[in-house]
Amino acid sequence: MDPVIVAGAGPVGLALALALARREVPVIVFDEAETPTSAEGLRRPRTAVLGPATTALLERLGYGAVRRDGTTWQGWRTLRRRTEMLRIDFTSSPDEAPLHIAQHRLEAGLRAALLNCGPARVVTGCRVDAIEQDAHGVSVHTRGEHETWWRGSFLVGSDGPRSTIRKLLGVRFPGRTAVDRHAVAVVEAELPEPGVALLHRDPPGAPAGQEITARPLPDGLWRLDWLLPAQTRQLTSDALVERLRATLTTWCGEVVPYELIGSADYSVHQRLARRWRVGRVFLAGDAAHLMGALGAQSIEEGIRDAENLSWKLSMAWHDGASKLLLNSYEAERRGAVGVRLRATDQALPLLRASGAWQTVRQTLLAGSGRGQIEMLTDSHLGRGATAASSVYARSPLTLPAQRSGSKSGPSPLTGGCDTPLGGIVSDVPVTAMDGTVGRLRDRLGRGLVVVLVAPGTGVWESRHWLTAGLMPRLASAVAALPTRAELLVTESYPGASAHLVLLIRPDGHLVATMVGCRPAELYAYADLARGGPPVPSQASGPDPTDASGASAGADDQVGGRRG
Incomplete structure (x- = not known):
């Protein structure tokens, strides 16, 4: 099968390519620049603030020096006039501390990890100027040092706010x-x-x-x-x-x-592309959205795009994909970014107001600046009302395929634990089937993860319980799932009762839960997580993986034709 082509060698494009290569998907990255960005990048200051989960993701992908290349904050202070209104100390909770890194260092680290990853190639000095796609792949024409046609299975445009890919697709970029x-x-x-x-x-x-x-x-x-x-x-x-x-x-x-x-x-x-997918072509990062007001971090959200899209394209490349799986990228990520942009638009009049707005602001904030301070702080730290939603509540991949048959089973809204369905799971200690002990976050990214909550397993050696109780039947059920999955055991999980089973996506979002081992139900949830059975790529007629409802409208046109 042809490689995935990524247009754009910024942090988002490199992170996406690295995530694909780690999953043994061959990838080609087009870089318009002749040479990589050097330390001169700080003369036109570009930096990124990364949350703990994003930093951990980059480490898991192989960029182990990311913390050394940046600065992990020890704390945060918010002042108003001469008064300290709020202080956050990260030294007592370093796992919650943001990381601040120069963009040229971030790109250099990701590029080095990618070039040591195997099935990856970075092509410099070339720019896309035409795209064609059919039921089996995408043909891309570039000019510059490499004026030729390239063939790929999918194309991702992560080529910035003036994205050529988005323009060739005819996708509007309102805002x-x-x-x-x-x-x-x-x-x-x-x-x-x-x-x-x-x-x-x-x-x-x-x-x-x-x-x-x-x-x-x-x-x-x-x-x-x-x-x-x-x-x-x-x-x-x-x-x-x-x-x-x-x-x-x-x-x-x-x-x-x-x-x-x-x-x-x-x-x-503030801009949001109307569509993030047209057939086999996807948009990510600044090509799909622009943000940054009130301290929002565009690179952070772009890397979340890359994490979401990478495992879905990997599954499509290795096993084939359903239309639902590939459409879910736009549904989840565009929805999450849209929530953040709307929240920022609502907050801006309160925080940037003057004149007639001043009365409204004082009324809503009870005449105090503390509400403003807290809102500003939350936005800069990527949390609170102005943060992008981390819960894909309306995702077609995370709604329960069927409810538990028992009235005492887990709630379909909460998942039977403190993590809502579609939310990001907590990072708890886990034990693998080979007895390896580690953290749940470190086991993500390879495929689906099934976690059994089994109190007492932390007391006894794993050899005593790996073949006892639910384990043999659950291990057999996991082995029979329709896609790759790993079984892990944890002694406890926030809000969960004994024998709760959690099904988790490669990007750490909770798909479903159930009590005990019911193989048919577990299989149905795993099938939901992959969007249903893959559509054969040899199907006749229009591309079976095309976006739902696609038509030959202005937003669907693919620019450039081969002469």
Whole structure:
């Protein structure tokens, strides 16, 4: 079968390619650049804040140095005027700490891991200018150093906000322009509380509504962002230095020695592609969505796109896929990102208001700035109402195929534990069938995971219980599932009773639960997780994996024809 083609060698494209290669899917990555991004990238500051789950994913994929290449925050402070309104200490809970990393380091680490992964190739200096697809694959034409046609089983456009792939597909990209505007600088300086990120609202001497963030990077570097009025001209270098010196004086009591490494002035847009899939072509990352207002992290969401799509394309490449499985990518990820964009749109008038909006803001926030502070902090840390939903509640792959026959069985909404159906499972200690002890998070990504909650297994040696109780029958049922699956045992799981069985997707989302071992029910849930039986690729007529309801409308046209 032909390789998967990924257009775009940014963090999202490289993460997707690495996830596919780890699953033994051959992949070709098109990079428009002639050479990889170097350390000069900090002169036009681009960085990413990654949540703990995303950092763990990159480590699991083989980028083991990601924590060393970035800075794991020790804490977070939110100030208003001269008062500290909120402080979060991550030293007592390092598993919850975000990681801040320069984009050029992130790309270099992912590229190195990909090139050591086997069935992967990065082709530099080429740009896609035409696409054709049929029932068996995609033909892609590139120009540049490699002016030729390429053949792939699927194509993923992760080629940024001006995506050529999206334009060739004719997919609309509606949204809002310049909802926020920032000046940003990377400086080397000694600031108070190294390793602690800072959000300062209404600093002394600044105009009302001003916001400044300071986020630590390795080697004594900091990224500073200033919120700017939307209609003002781009800051001159002198004006930027004046802001920088005023900020350092406010925080340090004097202008401390500093070195300005790089700076930029940028606007934040909010956009969401109408479709994320057209036949065998998919969109991911900035090609599918733009965000960044109120501290939202576009790269973080893009890597979640890659994680979601990679296991589905892998299953399609190895075993074939149903239309439902491939359509679920758009349903889940577009839905989750849409939730975040809508929440941000609703929060922006409250946090950026002036004039007539001021009364509304004061009413809703009870005349206090604390509600604003908490909302801003949650958005910057990727949690709360303005965060993308981590629960795919309406996914076609996570709704129970059938309810438990027992009235005392688990609820179809909660899953019988603290994790809702469609939500991300908790990272608990588990034991594999070979007696290996580890963490649940480390076993994800290879296929479906079946976890039995069995109190007492942590006390006895595994050789005593691996062949006792439910284990033999459950192991046999797992071996008979229609797709690859692994059986694990945990002594306890939050909110779960004894003998609860959890079925988990490769990306860690809960598909279904049941009490005890009922092979037919487990099989039905596993079949649901893969979207039903795969459609034979040899089927006649239109592509059997095409998106549901696709027609020859403006959003469905595939650009470029081979002469």
